[in-house]
Amino acid sequence: MRYLPHSAAERAEMLGVIGAADIDALFSAVPARALKNFDLGLPAHSPEFLVETHMKALSAKNHAGADGPFFVGAGAYRHHVPATVDHLIQRSEWLTAYTPYQPEISQGTLQMLFEFQTQVAKLTGMDVANASLYDGSTGTAEAVLMARRLTKRNKIVLSGGLHPHYRDVVKAYLKDDADLECLSASPEGQGDILDHIDDQTAAIVIQTPDFYGHLRNMKTAADAAHAKGALLIVVITEVVSLGLLEAPGALGADIVVAEGQSIGNALNFGGPYLGLMATRKEFIRQMPGRLCGETVDAEGQRGFVLTLSTREQHIRREKATSNICTNSGLCALAFSIHMALLGEAGFTRLARLNHANACKLADALAAVPGVEVLNDSFFNEMTIRTSRPAAALIERLAARGILGGVPVSRLEPKDPTVANLIVLAATELTTDADIAALCAALSEELA
């Protein structure tokens, strides 16, 4: 077995040193009826090339993003990741290190996390960011719980433009909670969340660009929330939008949560991704997740450590701010490297390119008979209403080799008003030919 270094002779020699008759003697605490009392019926070990053959066969059964025109978004986006990023994150020292609990020999990871926190704080316009959470959806649930701790109030209002999966995750985290108010879907960008804020409200949660692609007014939301002593949580699923849109921190957000997948990370069928979380300085001690801070060593040299761990489970146990332990370190590294490669100049160009391609897509779709574009404002994603039910239409497009977006009914099956809606995204990878192919296919299917 290529991963196990011992020879049979070495095993025997080691058992001799231990003074055990055989390996089973080391399992003597296991009740006899539970020890190796079974035949697993699993295949035996396999050479590398056979494993590779098996996995490649499974992979080949999937339609990959590069196989044809691709317009799927809705919380995960297909962007180009520079080759440098993937090379660097596979270096042993990044890939096979543990959480930096021994800072003297983990300065690489720690300095990277410090740089990552700085990048996220700058992007969001907030004072501080943590060292990442699992993803945007769980991050949203954590933000809601954080707002409750901060305000000592319970009522939470979720905008109808929040990603339905994010809403469902918040619901699961706040099981059976009468103080959670979920506003109904608002595919036209309409919203009356401001009317739902009262003096019991801990926080309102607004996504922008929202699930349907509309850009939401954070400033009026922040002002209305603050007037009642409530917090504004801003959720962003497409972090590239921050290259073109105003930072939530500049508009009054109290907590910003984002899905960071778009930068540095592949689609991966849903994971691993990374949750970004940033907030105001005065709220740090209620923020969940790891934080890296600057300090000095015994010789006065600058160095970095994990800090404020009195918030965390391994110190506080049942009094911790969250049970989170492992986060998304390697995805944060990929994000940080990609963002460093982009820099302000590259990131701005990337955002503009995304928006330009989305404008082309919107204009082309609007010209297709039977298609109505619902958005006045958008970044790289939009919603269309089609003259036929969306789910079947998307299947027919897939049969033509075109992944034409997400039928909203897939996420909101109980809401008949969304049955004909499709959410589509364009990125820097979208070509004019892709858009032409999609529109031609839609024209034929809807004729």
Added chain:
Amino acid sequence: MSMNNQGRPTGVGTSGFASTSGSSLLPNEPLLFEIGDTEHSGVDLPDVTITMDRLGGFERKTPLDLAGLTEPEAMRHYVRLSRLNHSIDSGMYPLGSCTMKHNPRLNEKMARLPGFSDIHPLQPTSTVQGALELMNELSHWLMTLTNTAAVALTPKAGAHGELLGMMAIKAAQDAAGQSHRTVVLVPESAHGTNPATAAFLGYSVKPIPARADGTVDVQAVKDALSPEVAAIMLTNPNTCGLFEPQVIEIAEAVHAAGAFFYCDGANFNAIMGVVRPGDLGIDAMHINLHKTFSTPHGGGGPGAGPVVLSAALAPFAPVPFVRKGSDGLELVEHAEDEALGRITAFQGQMGMYVRALTYMLSHGGDGLAQAAQDAVLNANYIKARLQHVFSVPFNDYPTMHEALFDDTFLAGTGVTTLDFAKALIDEGFHPMTMYFPLVVHGAMLIEPTESESKQTLDRFCDVMEELALDAKSGNAARFTSAPLNAPRRRLDETRAARSPILKWERPVEAMKAAE
């Protein structure tokens, strides 16, 4: 062509030059923001012109101020930073409870196949049948290895799995009209995530004391059980590295009281293919794919924490899950009775599923059992070689995959567990886990994993022995000053926490100069 040796120093350290930027092998790397600027970029993208009329008036006005690097600069920055990290590939990493085993590169290669990495979680399921098949196959392995009825793949890490498992227990009890069960029993030796998870869900935590031999007393559990108890959260093998000998009796007592048995499966690596937790009576158990099934730790994640479930809890698994349908495999994203709902946006850690299954297929059922046995053999070997100089708190049973020592052997030396751990750095090893589990004074928890050769284990034991004897001989200075052979000396953690600096800010001088 011969090498020009003129002027080449023949001795070491003859330059007498102390570099402030370190060497290329041990660099003092400046921060990204100190070497990059907002003009530099390592990505070529066309500069397209856009109008602002579709941005709703929300276009950015505050500057991003994000530093950029060209590709060669970025390569060097991150390679130089990486050299400041210890890693499994560069040396033994015997962190107890963390299972730092070898991460095969075949796993990485397979995870990057476009049919896995370049597929979207919401593209039509007809176009991702291979991905669903992979999830099914992984589920089969996990259920077979644990002898359980179901598995929820979606949790993003071990602690997330704990949360899901306890949510499933809560949902099952709510459905059975048992909502009055508000207490969760947690042994004192448990991981911090256990009580944090229980508290997160509104349970009150009742600690169960450890027995003098390091295991949980079935009588203590029975005494703590009541109609208010919802579940016990028990780690097995436990955090002292011991298999709980009365685990079956504990499960029976818990079930008899109408409660559930949540097993923390962080230490499944010790028993995979050798003991099936389902045979012990567990109802839910998370499996850390990043420990047991070799997906990389990546400097702190991403992990993956699938949860296996007993038949009693299977109906309360979250969405989404894979099911056989008339037209191939289906992804069930909305259950008819959404008892638990959804705990993450999409399908969980697909990238980790691919790596874990690749590892399972490489090892096979036989290899996994051999790996578990080698992990246990290695830990017992370390314990056997060191117990004459180190102090062993629990010696009634063979240890499993971890060797646990306390700090009794350091009494009167002026050396603490922390000092001892830092001295290990100077000898080229990553320290063991320190001060955990909490039930042991000055704990040193050593987990070699199955990946270490006998030669490495011998060298590690030689070093450990030499250090212990040196500490006992009165050479405390070697320990209290350690580490000396690391990129940094000990760092001031108190200072970091007292006045936190959590991001880089432009030096004040530079700000003034710019004005």
